Amino acid sequence: MAAAVGLTASSRSPFFACNPVVVRPSSRAFASRTPALRLKIMAESDPVLDWMMGEGGATKILRTSPVGGGCISTATRYDTDAGSFFVKSNRNTGPSMFEAEAAGLNAMHATGTIRVPKPLKVGPLSSHSRGSFIIMEFIEMGSSRGNQTELGRQLGEMHKASSSEKGFGFDVDNTIGSTPQKNPWTGDWITFFRDHRLGFQLQLIKDTYRDNDLYAKGQRLLERLPVLMKDLDNVQPCLLHGDLWSGNVATDTNGAPVILDPACYYGHNEAEFGMSWCAGFGPAFYDAYFKVMPKLPGFEQRTELYKLYHYLNHYNLFGSGYRGSCTSIIDSYLAVAR
Numbered sequence: 001m002a003a004a005v006g007l008t009a010s011s012r013s014p015f016f017a018c019n020p021v022v023v024r025p026s027s028r029a030f031a032s033r034t035p036a037l038r039l040k041i042m043a044e045s046d047p048v049l050d051w052m053m054g055e056g057g058a059t060k061i062l063r064t065s066p067v068g069g070g071c072i073s074t075a076t077r078y079d080t081d082a083g084s085f086f087v088k089s090n091r092n093t094g095p096s097m098f099e100a101e102a103a104g105l106n107a108m109h110a111t112g113t114i115r116v117p118k119p120l121k122v123g124p125l126s127s128h129s130r131g132s133f134i135i136m137e138f139i140e141m142g143s144s145r146g147n148q149t150e151l152g153r154q155l156g157e158m159h160k161a162s163s164s165e166k167g168f169g170f171d172v173d174n175t176i177g178s179t180p181q182k183n184p185w186t187g188d189w190i191t192f193f194r195d196h197r198l199g200f201q202l203q204l205i206k207d208t209y210r211d212n213d214l215y216a217k218g219q220r221l222l223e224r225l226p227v228l229m230k231d232l233d234n235v236q237p238c239l240l241h242g243d244l245w246s247g248n249v250a251t252d253t254n255g256a257p258v259i260l261d262p263a264c265y266y267g268h269n270e271a272e273f274g275m276s277w278c279a280g281f282g283p284a285f286y287d288a289y290f291k292v293m294p295k296l297p298g299f300e301q302r303t304e305l306y307k308l309y310h311y312l313n314h315y316n317l318f319g320s321g322y323r324g325s326c327t328s329i330i331d332s333y334l335a336v337a338r
């Protein structure tokens with residue numbers, strides 16, 4: 001998901017990528033210390049190094065290198081004598097965004113079904129500024145495009161293995177791209193999807209772009225959701241990655257699927273395919289998925305509804321270039337549900 005970036009890791013000294021207020025390497029006092037002491041001094045004022053040199057078990061940072069691919073945060077690989085760590089930092093947000101990411105990764109990890117990086121630490125970059133960081137297991141990614149059958153099967157297993165006694169939602173709110181995503185626990189899926197997914201995005205479009213026409217059409221669609229989703233009275237909540245597009249799917253060096261950067265919540269499993277327009281899922285993926293999670297009646301009639309959430313979000317994130325897609329989906333549903 002693309003969004004504005006505040007800084008580039010490559011433009012900074014790696015030791016200071018996460019915190020500019022550490023001891024200056026230019027100071028004479030600093031230069032006169034031994035390498036081990038210099039690292040200790042830096043760790044005292046850099047929470048990322050502090051964690052690595054403490055709980056992380058490292059005594060040496062061997063190398064740091066920027067990791068490309070993301071848009072919202074600065075990503076860095078740290079190679080240490082205690083192994084490699086993956087760190088994302090963001091100067092513009094407090095820890096809640098990464099706490100929510102960690103909660104999602106932990107929830108998916110707990111299912112034991114598909115590989116996700118284990119989160120290790122989240123915290124503020126410093127006590128007097130807004131930035132934050134997350135440290136997680138570094139996964140060496142392979143170069144293959146991945147096995148679609150395995151991805152479909154393992155995603156199905158994750159959906160099947162998860163259940164929620166609290167209904168639809170999640171313990172924390174999170175973000176979809178950089179848009180807030182509210183997850184209050186709700187007993188009924190249609191209400192959750194209407195109010196906290198489509199309704200929330202429509203309101204944001206109205207507030208941001210003053211697009212009253214789209215908003216009004218959207219409200220008509222919301223009224224018709226019980227008819228359009230009539231087969232879903234008994235739908236069970238299952239854990240969704242929530243932002244499953246090709247940029248958040250990778251393979252490890254064994255060729256096993258890895259899913260990253262989630263926007264997790266408990267929802268209807270079909271909502272997972274809302275980003276399928278930029279996920280590249282093929283027939284092998286869906287065949288394997290439906291062997292584990294059988295397709296429910298009306299699946300095809302709902303796919304565009306679930307895509308609409310993400311199209312509305314893209315309108316909110318990137319502007320009116322996505323308005324046409326939103327309008328045509330809404331119009332097509334209004335035409336059948338009069």
Ligand SMILES: Nc1ncnc2c1ncn2[C@@H]1O[C@H](COP(=O)(O)OP(=O)(O)OP(=O)(O)O)[C@@H](O)[C@H]1O
Pocket residue numbers: 001002003067068069070071072073074075086088117136137138139140141177247248250260261
């Ligand atoms: N645990 C990990 N180990 C190794 N590489 C990783 C790990 N997590 C993510 N990556 C790599 O780093 C890139 C950026 O990560 P991620 O997508 O989480 O960043 P982001 O800034 O939140 O991205 P986005 O803009 O897509 O929301 C990924 O595309 C992936 O290639």
